[in-house]
Amino acid sequence: MPPRDDVPVPLTIIGGFLGSGKTTLLNRLLAEPRGQRFAVIVNDFGAITIDDKLITSHEGQTIALANGCVCCTIGDNFLRTLLDALKMTPTPDHIVVEASGVADPARIADIASIEKDLRLDGVIVLADASQLIAQMADSRLADTIERQVDSADLVLLNKTDLADEAALRACRGWIANRRQHLFIYDVVQANAPFELLFGMDMAPDHSSSSHKPHHIPFETLSFTSDQVVSAHSLENELRALSPHIIRAKGILQTSPSEWSLLQMVGARIEWAKTPEPADAVSQLVVIGPTPLPNTSALQAALSSATP
Amino acid sequence: MTTKIFAAGKIITMDASRPTATHVAVRDGRILAVGTLDQVSQWGNAQVDSRFESKVLMPGLIEGHSHIMEGSVWDHPYAGFYDRTGPDGTTWPGLKSIDQVVDRLRQVSDEMAEPDAPLLAWGFDPIFFGERRMCAADLDRVSETRPVVVLHASLHFLNTNSVVLERGGIDGSTNAQGVMKDESGAPTGEFAGMVAMYLATKTIDYDIMDASTRPSSLWNFARVAQLAGVTTATDLHSALDDTIVDRFVSATSDPRYPIRIVPAFGGTLMAAPQGVERLKSLVPKSTDKAIFGIVKLVLDGSIQGFTARLKWPGYFNGHENGLWYIAPNEVEGILRAYHEAGFQVHMHTNGNEATDLALDAVEAVLTTSPRPDHRHTLQHCQMADEAQFQRMAALGVGVNLFSNHIFYWGEAHKALTLGPDRSAKIDNAGAALENGVDLSIHSDAPITAIGPLFSAWCAINRLTSEGDRLGGEAEAITLDEALYTITMGAARSLKMDDRVGSIEIGKFADFAVLEDDPYEVGAAHLKDVRIWGTVLGGEVFEAPVSAPEG
Numbered sequence: 001m002p003p004r005d006d007v008p009v010p011l012t013i014i015g016g017f018l019g020s021g022k023t024t025l026l027n028r029l030l031a032e033p034r035g036q037r038f039a040v041i042v043n044d045f046g047a048i049t050i051d052d053k054l055i056t057s058h059e060g061q062t063i064a065l066a067n068g069c070v071c072c073t074i075g076d077n078f079l080r081t082l083l084d085a086l087k088m089t090p091t092p093d094h095i096v097v098e099a100s101g102v103a104d105p106a107r108i109a110d111i112a113s114i115e116k117d118l119r120l121d122g123v124i125v126l127a128d129a130s131q132l133i134a135q136m137a138d139s140r141l142a143d144t145i146e147r148q149v150d151s152a153d154l155v156l157l158n159k160t161d162l163a164d165e166a167a168l169r170a171c172r173g174w175i176a177n178r179r180q181h182l183f184i185y186d187v188v189q190a191n192a193p194f195e196l197l198f199g200m201d202m203a204p205d206h207s208s209s210s211h212k213p214h215h216i217p218f219e220t221l222s223f224t225s226d227q228v229v230s231a232h233s234l235e236n237e238l239r240a241l242s243p244h245i246i247r248a249k250g251i252l253q254t255s256p257s258e259w260s261l262l263q264m265v266g267a268r269i270e271w272a273k274t275p276e277p278a279d280a281v282s283q284l285v286v287i288g289p290t291p292l293p294n295t296s297a298l299q300a301a302l303s304s305a306t307p
Numbered sequence: 308m309t310t311k312i313f314a315a316g317k318i319i320t321m322d323a324s325r326p327t328a329t330h331v332a333v334r335d336g337r338i339l340a341v342g343t344l345d346q347v348s349q350w351g352n353a354q355v356d357s358r359f360e361s362k363v364l365m366p367g368l369i370e371g372h373s374h375i376m377e378g379s380v381w382d383h384p385y386a387g388f389y390d391r392t393g394p395d396g397t398t399w400p401g402l403k404s405i406d407q408v409v410d411r412l413r414q415v416s417d418e419m420a421e422p423d424a425p426l427l428a429w430g431f432d433p434i435f436f437g438e439r440r441m442c443a444a445d446l447d448r449v450s451e452t453r454p455v456v457v458l459h460a461s462l463h464f465l466n467t468n469s470v471v472l473e474r475g476g477i478d479g480s481t482n483a484q485g486v487m488k489d490e491s492g493a494p495t496g497e498f499a500g501m502v503a504m505y506l507a508t509k510t511i512d513y514d515i516m517d518a519s520t521r522p523s524s525l526w527n528f529a530r531v532a533q534l535a536g537v538t539t540a541t542d543l544h545s546a547l548d549d550t551i552v553d554r555f556v557s558a559t560s561d562p563r564y565p566i567r568i569v570p571a572f573g574g575t576l577m578a579a580p581q582g583v584e585r586l587k588s589l590v591p592k593s594t595d596k597a598i599f600g601i602v603k604l605v606l607d608g609s610i611q612g613f614t615a616r617l618k619w620p621g622y623f624n625g626h627e628n629g630l631w632y633i634a635p636n637e638v639e640g641i642l643r644a645y646h647e648a649g650f651q652v653h654m655h656t657n658g659n660e661a662t663d664l665a666l667d668a669v670e671a672v673l674t675t676s677p678r679p680d681h682r683h684t685l686q687h688c689q690m691a692d693e694a695q696f697q698r699m700a701a702l703g704v705g706v707n708l709f710s711n712h713i714f715y716w717g718e719a720h721k722a723l724t725l726g727p728d729r730s731a732k733i734d735n736a737g738a739a740l741e742n743g744v745d746l747s748i749h750s751d752a753p754i755t756a757i758g759p760l761f762s763a764w765c766a767i768n769r770l771t772s773e774g775d776r777l778g779g780e781a782e783a784i785t786l787d788e789a790l791y792t793i794t795m796g797a798a799r800s801l802k803m804d805d806r807v808g809s810i811e812i813g814k815f816a817d818f819a820v821l822e823d824d825p826y827e828v829g830a831a832h833l834k835d836v837r838i839w840g841t842v843l844g845g846e847v848f849e850a851p852v853s854a855p856e857g
Contacts, residue, residue, distance in 0.1 A: 017634070018634045018636070018637065044577060044578060046577075046578045075546065075576065076516055076546045076573060076576055077508075077514060077515070077516060079504055079505050079508040079509075080508060080514050080515075082505075083508060083509055083512075100634075101634045101637075102630065102631040102632065102633065102634045102635075103630075104630070106484070107484060107485075107500060107501040108501065110483035110484055110485060110486075110501055110502050111483075111501065111502060111505045113477075113481050113482060113483040113486070113502075114475045114476075114477050114481060114483060114486065114498075114502050114505065114506065115475055115476075115505070115509075116474070116475060116476035138635075138636075140631075140635040140660070140664065141635060141636070143627070143628055144630075144631060
């Protein structure tokens with residue numbers, strides 16, 4: 001594959017045990033990609049439901065949709081499918097991989113660190129609130145699910161409508177005990193806002209909220225600064241706010257001669273070099289569930305000039 | 308209607324009623340009579356073929372667990388520690404140092420026309436080089452312009468040169484499981500697991516399954532098998548889409564194609580109900596030489612890759628438990644679908660926890676849907692203990708043990724993966740037979756070289772590459788038992804014992820033609836028995852003469 005000059009494609013891994021709701025989430029994404037051309041790689045088409053009217057072509061392992069998305073099945077070679085997705089023309093805006101129900105999604109995420117053309121955006125792990133406690137009691141299943149939760153940037157505790165309050169408490173307690181600073185989203189039908197899962201490049205959601213029962217409200221806050229920002233103190237402030245902010249993205253002047261792109265998902269923060277923006281102003285956007293905690297420290301970190 | 312009589316120095320029949328003979332009569336590709344010249348001549352006019360007068364015939368050997376990929380790896384240079392014979396009969400000498408590996412690959416690289424075309428080699432095994440690990444600087448001596456990737460024998464690890472590191476943006480800041488680093492934090496160019504597989508797939512940039520079923524690969528696979536005296540071999544996991552099925556049927560329909568192929572349908576490549584329908588539609592496409600109808604399920608990973616599922620106390624070096632490749636609670640449902648449709652299911656279970664899971668699933672399925680003589684078979688099943696062999700016997704489950712592991716990875720099992728106690732009992736063929744379990748043994752080619760006589764030698768002698776014996780009398784099997792295992796045992800494991808596996812009237816005239824008598828050579832040297840070639844359906848296939856390659 002020839003090296004490419006353009007920016008790497010964000011990669012999201014959707015993990016979670018069998019029946020945790022991965023396909024439900026992906027079905028919604030394919031139906032409503034909100035202006036982004038997703039390439040979604042799934043284990044099989046079996047449970048994927050795409051409106052026939054949306055399908056523009058179906059060749060072998062690939063379905064192309066009128067909304068610009070494609071859905072590919074892994075067939076007998078996941079890596080081949082992923083490489084093919086990277087080579088598509090036009091290049092997808094975002095690649096989403098459905099990990100198998102027994103896979104450790106972190107191992108798939110590892111690929112982004114050895115492939116220049118990919119950038120790991122996030123590892124989203126779903127857990128079935130109605131089954132999790134029973135699954136953890138099964139010695140053949142427990143360590144597989146533990147590893148999935150250990151690998152998550154964000155956990156969606158799904159099917160909360162099918163679990164009673166005691167079970168929910170037990171689930172949350174178990175996850176929190178394993179991953180202290182991990183944000184746990186309670187959802188039904190895997191219905192978490194896409195901005196939280198797939199980033200802030202998605203077009204605004206114009207569909208009526210009445211179609212989205214159980215939708216969690218979230219907030220976005222923007223900060224600007226004309227100072228040189230200390231990457232170190234900003235990271236500290238962001239980490240202090242985790243897990244209440246799910247994502248952050250910034251284009252920041254980190255030294256008089258250097259601009260950096262910051263991406264944060266869950267507690268994972270990554271920096272990359274980026275060209276100076278036209279307005280030469282540092283900007284940071286954070287997003288999280290309503291209400292966001294007091295973010296004045298963030299503004300302070302952005303505004304305090306570094307020597 | 309012509310009848311041919313092969314006269315041999317000795318015929319080992321694997322038929323208990325007539326263990327040895329001197330003549331076998333063949334008509335219409337099948338065995339017409341076995342015995343003395345006088346006995347086999349009584350069917351009427353026949354031509355006597357005496358070319359095997361000083362040779363030994365056995366039933367054609369059967370490789371019950373191999374992969375068609377053995378045919379396509381020979382498109383690439385071999386970089387292994389042990390001698391290995393390619394499809395044209397050329398024996399590639401084992402490479403005894405990293406420098407030797409570099410030298411061979413540099414020679415290949417220098418002969419390649421395009422300076423930036425990728426170079427992939429295979430079969431490398433670092434466990435024979437002690438502390439010294441191959442690194443990117445070594446392979447930079449092969450080429451600094453093209454990506455160089457050296458796959459390890461296990462297929463779970465690989466080494467690259469610096470070109471691959473640069474193209475992937477891999478440096479000291481790269482943090483991912485499977486990216487090996489030196490003391491200074493720089494990547495060494497060695498990779499494991501998912502990242503290794505990604506780099507290999509990206510570098511060769513072709514579909515390995517597609518490549519493996521190209522006609523040239525199918526022929527190469529057959530030739531490698533034939534060189535080992537094999538007349539029936541499995542491809543024990545295949546997508547079996549229309550293209551692949553056509554390729555199998557078409558290649559094998561050539562009368563010069565020297566083996567029968569038994570591909571196993573990958574039972575999780577589609578949902579079970581569709582898979583069942585797919586396989587039902589393939590059964591009628593079977594021919595005498597391409598036989599469809601068995602299913603493969605892969606439950607866990609490999610022991611040497613630390614991905615096999617182990618019961619307590621787990622891996623000897625403390626590595627975390629391995630991976631399920633099928634959700635444990637799905638195995639029974641998938642097995643049930645194929646079982647109730649009448650298919651035979653082969654389940655890959657390397658670790659003993661996976662073996663338990665498979666046996667639980669069989670027991671549950673049989674409890675509600677009894678089926679006589681289902682012969683579901685556990686593949687690899689390397690850690691099975693007495694209790695599990697007894698369960699297999701009770702459930703009518705067969706086992707195909709990975710005996711070659713004793714030699715190739717026995718030392719690693721002692722020191723790293725299993726420790727001294729469990730490695731002594733690994734691939735316990737003795738216990739399988741003692742408990743009355745149908746037994747076969749295998750190479751898992753291309754993981755190790757295809758060679759049933761070598762597998763038999765491993766099961767009898769249980770010697771590691773360092774010459775240490777794993778276990779004692781209880782785990783070993785005898786020469787008689789081992790020869791039965793690579794013929795009738797393997798035939799039973801494929802439900803083909805009505806057609807192949809012994810030299811008996813009515814069966815296909817499939818023979819291994821040996822230069823030496825295994826009984827004279829003896830158990831200790833069984834692997835050194837020389838193979839002249841094979842006979843398939845009465846047609847004679849002389850193996851290409853081996854010429855050492857520099």
